[in-house]
Amino acid sequence: MQNIAVQKIAELARITLTENDAATFESQVLEIIEFNADRLSKISDLPKKVEAVRISINSLSHLDEPKPSLSQELALANAAESLNGFIVVPKVLE
């Protein structure tokens, strides 16, 4: 593995990185990826059929009935900006 386009990945993850951060992360991330790739590449007995991870059996289910939900006031209480019952956001379309 040569290098990782950390800035590009950060952009996809919607995080701005400073150049310094990007440089530090690049070596750290590369070290971790190489470590993981090395460990997993050594496995020779991979299952032929991978089952979906069984999170739980005896899982609960309940009737799909409407129940009281959060009030508009509570739902907006933590928003950085709200107006007339709506969340205010910066321009989405230029």
Next chain:
Amino acid sequence: MNLTNLSIIESLSLLREKKVSATELVSSHIERIEKLDGELGAFLYIDHQGAIKKAEELDRRSDFSNTLSAVPFAIKDSILTSDMPSTAGSKILKGFVSPYNATVVEKIKNAGAIVLGKTNMDEFGMGSSTENSGYQKTLNPWDFARVPGGSGGGSAVAVAADLAVAGLGEDTGGSIRQPAAFTGTVGLKPTYGLVSRYGVVAYASSFDQVGPVTKNVLDSAYLFNIISGPDDNDATSLSYTQDYFSEIDMGELKGLKIGLPKEYFDEGIDRSIAEKVRWVAKHLESIGVEIVEVSLPHSGEALSVYYIIALSEASSNLARYDGIRFGPRAKSSSVVETYLKTRAEGFGAEPKRRIILGTYALSAGYADEFYKRAVAVRQLINQDFLEAFQKVDLLLGPTTPTTAFKFDSNATPLEMYMNDILTVPVNLSGIPALSIPIGLLGNLPVGLQIIGPRLGEKKIFQVAKKIEDMVGFDKLGEPYGIF
């Protein structure tokens, strides 16, 4: 009488016998927090007045029949509370007050518990030392130069230093058990699905589990009775209940078969810790338990599998922090710029690193090599445990490869990740494990981990209680640092 070193059971007994009032019990803990927590840094938020007020109300009613009447609690900051802030240790949630309580909080409050405050943690549970908190350091009460473990260092320290009678933690890759081992407390990572995740800030959803952090095994089983059980609000919760407490001393250990996984005692593990665990195994042997060596052949890959799958899940879960619906918002003229800036300013280095790693593992061209391969190996790890539990009832091993390490002693993130090598396999497999203290090395606690098959908590508690009775950790003394 010292009221701050009481267990849950002892507190309830004194309250019910009218030997102590709720106000006395809660005030003594608040006073201790005021005296010590400025230095220890276990709490991110303390509700002094609210706690005293609730205690006074209970005294007025003079009814302590409820299962956790007036018991002072510390709650990890990633578990939502509607009357206190919940930041999950991150600045991106600074000031966030949840509109609802997590199910576990609702359960302990309905049982009469008094929540003293919210405890420090590595941001979103991402760390093994609580050094990655966006707010403050938490010191290990046994040695202030050392970390308390993580991510749930705050709850563990609150309990270890007698700032609270009990705590709630959340374990994704060892975040309850590793701090328990480092601070001499008892921490349970339950079977996945036994405790509701409703209202718990998600890090890696197929791993996260809430569990008790307590001073002894009896309290752990008692509290687990209260917080476990099905919840309509969590589709992954199990329709299963059990009494873990009443028969804790009644289990027949003679004839029980316990396995020591050879991979948990290899050269990467501190020799003295491994010896202490073997010494406990010998004790168990002397009372009729059969001890055998077993193998979990894919243990060496568990760390990599964890750090691929958990981080992939984290990169998706943490996408919700965009400054729109909650948390601080960076000023910007466009919505995309707002996301970029808010997340850059709000997340610390470790969440950023983990989001980048998770995004990479899921990206086109790499998902097959990383994510899908890791999911396949997770299945092998699960298979290892299933095969081991066909031969033995439980597994026993160290909780951590070392005792508590010094601050800033891990040179790289990868070195820090290595601390989780003995705790992550259990999370990958969704099975339960309990860490209990078994003695000191120098002045630092050593944790032993009892691992059980799925829904095997009852037997784990029975064996843990027996070990606790034999080892008598509570007689070894108090943490040195705070005296």
